[in-house]
Amino acid sequence: MNQSIDYNALDDDAFRRLVHDWMVANYPEELRFPPERMHWEQCGRWYLKLAEKGWLAPGWPREYGGMGLDANKLLIFMDVCESHGVGRTPDQGMTMVGPLLIQHGSAEQKAYYLPRILAGEHIWCQGYSEPGAGSDLASLRTSAVRDGDHYVVNGHKIWTTLAMDANMIFMLVRTQNTGKKQEGITFLLVPLDTPGITVRPIINLGMHDEFAEVFFDDVRVPVANVVGGENNGWTIAKALLGHERIFIGSPKFATLAMYRLQSLARAVGLFDDPLFVSRYTALKLDVEDLGAAYRRFVAVLKRGGHIGAEVSMLKIWNTETQQRITELMLEAAGESAGIWGGVATADGPVRPAGEFIGSRPTTIYGGSNEVQRNILAKAALGLPG
Amino acid sequence: MEDISLQAKIDVLSEEQVLIQDSAVAFIARDPELKQVRANRFVQPGFDRGLWREIADAGWLGFLVPEDEGGVGLGFADLSLVLIQLGKGLVPVPFVATAVLAARTLTRADDAALRAELLPRLIGGDWLPALAWQEARASLDPTAREVVCTNGRLHGTKCFVPDAGGADAFIVSAAEAGGTALYLVERDAPGVTLAFEQRVDGGFFAEIRFADTPVGKQLVAPERGAAVLAAALDEARFAVSAELLGVMTRALEISVDYLKQRVQFDKPIGSFQALQHKAVDLFIQSEVSRSVVLQTAALFDGDADAERRAVAASQVKARCSDAALKIGKDAIQLHGGIGYTDEANIGLYLKKAMVLGAWLGSASAHRARYAELTLGGAQ
Numbered sequence: 001m002n003q004s005i006d007y008n009a010l011d012d013d014a015f016r017r018l019v020h021d022w023m024v025a026n027y028p029e030e031l032r033f034p035p036e037r038m039h040w041e042q043c044g045r046w047y048l049k050l051a052e053k054g055w056l057a058p059g060w061p062r063e064y065g066g067m068g069l070d071a072n073k074l075l076i077f078m079d080v081c082e083s084h085g086v087g088r089t090p091d092q093g094m095t096m097v098g099p100l101l102i103q104h105g106s107a108e109q110k111a112y113y114l115p116r117i118l119a120g121e122h123i124w125c126q127g128y129s130e131p132g133a134g135s136d137l138a139s140l141r142t143s144a145v146r147d148g149d150h151y152v153v154n155g156h157k158i159w160t161t162l163a164m165d166a167n168m169i170f171m172l173v174r175t176q177n178t179g180k181k182q183e184g185i186t187f188l189l190v191p192l193d194t195p196g197i198t199v200r201p202i203i204n205l206g207m208h209d210e211f212a213e214v215f216f217d218d219v220r221v222p223v224a225n226v227v228g229g230e231n232n233g234w235t236i237a238k239a240l241l242g243h244e245r246i247f248i249g250s251p252k253f254a255t256l257a258m259y260r261l262q263s264l265a266r267a268v269g270l271f272d273d274p275l276f277v278s279r280y281t282a283l284k285l286d287v288e289d290l291g292a293a294y295r296r297f298v299a300v301l302k303r304g305g306h307i308g309a310e311v312s313m314l315k316i317w318n319t320e321t322q323q324r325i326t327e328l329m330l331e332a333a334g335e336s337a338g339i340w341g342g343v344a345t346a347d348g349p350v351r352p353a354g355e356f357i358g359s360r361p362t363t364i365y366g367g368s369n370e371v372q373r374n375i376l377a378k379a380a381l382g383l384p385g
Numbered sequence: 386m387e388d389i390s391l392q393a394k395i396d397v398l399s400e401e402q403v404l405i406q407d408s409a410v411a412f413i414a415r416d417p418e419l420k421q422v423r424a425n426r427f428v429q430p431g432f433d434r435g436l437w438r439e440i441a442d443a444g445w446l447g448f449l450v451p452e453d454e455g456g457v458g459l460g461f462a463d464l465s466l467v468l469i470q471l472g473k474g475l476v477p478v479p480f481v482a483t484a485v486l487a488a489r490t491l492t493r494a495d496d497a498a499l500r501a502e503l504l505p506r507l508i509g510g511d512w513l514p515a516l517a518w519q520e521a522r523a524s525l526d527p528t529a530r531e532v533v534c535t536n537g538r539l540h541g542t543k544c545f546v547p548d549a550g551g552a553d554a555f556i557v558s559a560a561e562a563g564g565t566a567l568y569l570v571e572r573d574a575p576g577v578t579l580a581f582e583q584r585v586d587g588g589f590f591a592e593i594r595f596a597d598t599p600v601g602k603q604l605v606a607p608e609r610g611a612a613v614l615a616a617a618l619d620e621a622r623f624a625v626s627a628e629l630l631g632v633m634t635r636a637l638e639i640s641v642d643y644l645k646q647r648v649q650f651d652k653p654i655g656s657f658q659a660l661q662h663k664a665v666d667l668f669i670q671s672e673v674s675r676s677v678v679l680q681t682a683a684l685f686d687g688d689a690d691a692e693r694r695a696v697a698a699s700q701v702k703a704r705c706s707d708a709a710l711k712i713g714k715d716a717i718q719l720h721g722g723i724g725y726t727d728e729a730n731i732g733l734y735l736k737k738a739m740v741l742g743a744w745l746g747s748a749s750a751h752r753a754r755y756a757e758l759t760l761g762g763a764q
Contacts, residue, residue: 374662376665
């Protein structure tokens, strides 16, 4: 699975051209700027095409089949994809489980799971939140009781993005009820076709079945599917949250929103309005400056360093910037702000209502921004509890 | 005061940079109560000549002057480590105006012999030139129009020249056939009149009138003058942004410290979530600013062309001006009533942010310039 090409050796412009030309030639025109998260039936073929090209996991090390891009090349890759309207695939294998296994998985787990992610054979979803455990994740109650070389899992997960398209779930379960609540949690990898699992879609404010609930009823999971050892799940989960927060702290989504705003503003002639240009530029700089901060954090990872709770600042900045961009899209759209169909532009239709609604959960998921601020107050500023 | 920035946690400094930073930290640690600032406030020339000599001895004035011109030949990343500390300590010296703006204009002077004469005097701290380029409020335009040079005589008025009261000479841009030329003008040349405006931070801006003033040596010919000024101004915009980063960082450190000490309702006020979230937002502002300063320093130390430098200078000045002002004013709010007194030092940081945030272009002026330089394709 080793990739032979060293993309970092290319100069920036050549790399940008290479990625751009390939995306233009290969990304399906009808999937450009999708208004909502794509289901597997829409984007599965594209996923497999990326897999075949070796471009599914731009940030993974080359030895595991990733592109091994440095922070700068990663941002260029992202920018090219967002400017062309390349939609997001069910990517939790690449952005979350993969990096986690590379860091904490056993040799057998790496050898088994990583190639299956890259081949598109395993599509992952995340089983963290529960109806009673949202921001206070450690109070989760889904239980796993040891029975020989299996666990028997019972419980209820919620906000599971694209669970209906996945065939694997990584989840947190309670394996111990004594001591601190963080101490009795285990990180488990579970095939979704295991008997006893039911997936039920949830319709969100965008009228889209992006989330699901997942129910576990006496589900038997091999003990070998634990990552990092029994009752070590909280440590593993925190490491994974680090990956998640650097991913959702990347300028990817704000960059995409900025391109949509730009297409909309061109279409309705707003670049002649100095007031609009002033607000547009302020947002553009908020995105550019986020890029500077993101590069600084990614450089730590590339040096093999450790990123602490401070990375939350990226998540806060990115998601709140993205929301402000979509709010300006609403204003720019006039009455079209209130319709699903949106505005025709040279780059296809832009749907301000969908963009605005779609950006609402970003400040809630991955630990709400208020919880992130609580964490930063203690971890970064040393303020008292 | 504890350093709460992420530098120690996530950034990498070279051994030489650690030494530079340590010496700057030690320099400002000698005046923790900001007595020097208060001693020089509202008194001409608004800065301390003794401190200036000590800074010269530290070698910092020559950082951006090439070694073969008598300087130290270091880069913008190195210099920013000094500037951040000067900002933290509110050190009352015209560092950016002299060691960046004037010095980087002089390093681009046409005549090598003239450079060899002037630069070592500047670096040694014996000679302070002030650059007089600006002709209108809120102008970013380096082209001279109001001040005209005819037959070797200057006419017209320059404005917002910082700390000119202590200057030994002026570098003056002037319109003449072929463009904008730069001349050296002696402090006591005939027909030079200075009118001062007191700045809120205790220093002074001067309006300088030239009436039939004979010019000294020509530093830069009219064909190159505007481009030389533009380049030096963008470097100074980066430098003042780094100084602003120091100002905002220390204002935040002082405020966080206060949140831990101040007790109300039987608890440190820093335990209240409303204040914690405000403080975190200021922390994020300061670290985003630091990220942009680091990125811009690397760009200025590289081989980027003039336009990319201009874009980067506007990006960093817009961010740091905004962030320093926001942190400065919210720091007053976090302090409550004591923050509104002249006695408390936190107000000195707000006032410095007001002056430096506006000097060489405000945040909104630089966002407009950024838009002009980059939005061609977007529209």
